[in-house]
Amino acid sequence: MRIDSHLHVFARPSAEFPREVTASMPAEREAPVEDLLAHMADHAIDKAVLVQTGGTSLAHHAYLQHCLRTYPDRFLGIGLIPPDAPAPADHMDRLAEDGSIIGFRLRSLGDLSRPIWEHAARKDYVLWLYLRATSAPLVPQFLTDFPQVRVVINHLMVCPREDRFTWDAKGRPQIDVEMPPPTGFLGPAPDSSNVCVHLSGQYAMSKAAYPYPDLAAWHRSLLSAFGAERLLWASDFPWIVADPGYGECVEVLDHLLPDLSRDQRQLIMGETARRFLGFS
Numbered sequence: 195m196r197i198d199s200h201l202h203v204f205a206r207p208s209a210e211f212p213r214e215v216t217a218s219m220p221a222e223r224e225a226p227v228e229d230l231l232a233h234m235a236d237h238a239i240d241k242a243v244l245v246q247t248g249g250t251s252l253a254h255h256a257y258l259q260h261c262l263r264t265y266p267d268r269f270l271g272i273g274l275i276p277p278d279a280p281a282p283a284d285h286m287d288r289l290a291e292d293g294s295i296i297g298f299r300l301r302s303l304g305d306l307s308r309p310i311w312e313h314a315a316r317k318d319y320v321l322w323l324y325l326r327a328t329s330a331p332l333v334p335q336f337l338t339d340f341p342q343v344r345v346v347i348n349h350l351m352v353c354p355r356e357d358r359f360t361w362d363a364k365g366r367p368q369i370d371v372e373m374p375p376p377t378g379f380l381g382p383a384p385d386s387s388n389v390c391v392h393l394s395g396q397y398a399m400s401k402a403a404y405p406y407p408d409l410a411a412w413h414r415s416l417l418s419a420f421g422a423e424r425l426l427w428a429s430d431f432p433w434i435v436a437d438p439g440y441g442e443c444v445e446v447l448d449h450l451l452p453d454l455s456r457d458q459r460q461l462i463m464g465e466t467a468r469r470f471l472g473f474s
Contacts, residue, residue, distance in 0.1 A: 197464035197473060198234065198242040200322075200348060200392055200428035203227045203261055211257040213248030218361050225432035227261040231268070233431065233440040240464065241268050241473055243428070245299060245322065250274040255289060262294035270471060271295040272322045275310060277302075283313040296320050296471060297344070303329040303336055311340045320471065324348040327355045330376075337386050344388050344470065346426065349395030350412060351375060366433045369398045374412050390470055391420055393462065394428035396446060397438060404438035405449035413450040422458035426467050 205211040206224045215221050227244075234242065246258050255273055262271050273289040275282050275298050289295045297320030300307060314321050321343055325333070330353040337345065358370040393413060400406035416425060429443040438446075447454065447462065454462070467473065 195241065195464045195468050195473065196239045197467040198239050198429050199426040199467040200243055200245055200394055201230065201431035202245055202247040203230055203257065204248045205257045211260070212253050214254065218365065219248060230431055237441050237444045239444065243272060243471065244269050245272040246274045250276040252285065252288060266294065270473065273298050282310050286313055286319060290319065297322055299324060301326060303332040311336060311343060314343050315340050320344045320346060322346050322348060325353045327353050329353065337389065341386060341388065347389065347391045349392055350399065350416065351391055352399055364436045366437070367398050371399055373409060374415060390424045390426050390466065391416055392426050392428050393447065394430050397434055404442055405446055410450045417451060422461040423466055425462045427463050
């Protein structure tokens, strides 16, 4: 089974599918699930993880939930939690009640996020971490305090500073970050069998053209630290459709980790996600 373990779909804003409108996601921009399915079919990708974008409220999740209901055998979902949610546990449970949303993405750690971790531990929700630099030093403590929580660290373990984000003319996020990234938690993280890392987002962080040779050494470091059984490939659709292309993302590890064994490649390209996230 081949699984794209992190991507986004969204509709144009409407009464049926409300979402936030931003400079990077203007009202006329859309990434419909049907386009995703076409790319998946072209490149033999069986299933995928849809990560909410376009707002954190329950209403903003309408398109994500529509896709999960329409294609229950193809997708699992990751939701978002409002940063000022008075009852995050209730918000989490309402989104996850039918079982298709299996976890929640966080951008920060601290005292306000501790109830989220506590509830994730109670309900076996996955926490999807795309943390900013200020939160990186807190990761070891949270992993120690909540060893039972399944954690997926997004996009090569990069925890960028807020002022390092831009968007290019192709509508793609760009992150100015040094490599290897100063994450500060590469040592403690591999001690937990409940932590996986995404091999994704190369297009946003590389200073070279595809296949991003300047990131090869960091990919080898992640493979050495975590092993293939705790690495997840992902495309980060739709940001990659124009450049480098969905098919190129599917093949990027052929260039960055050319010495992978057949078994290692199968793990990273889907078997780890199937086991860790509970795909059937």
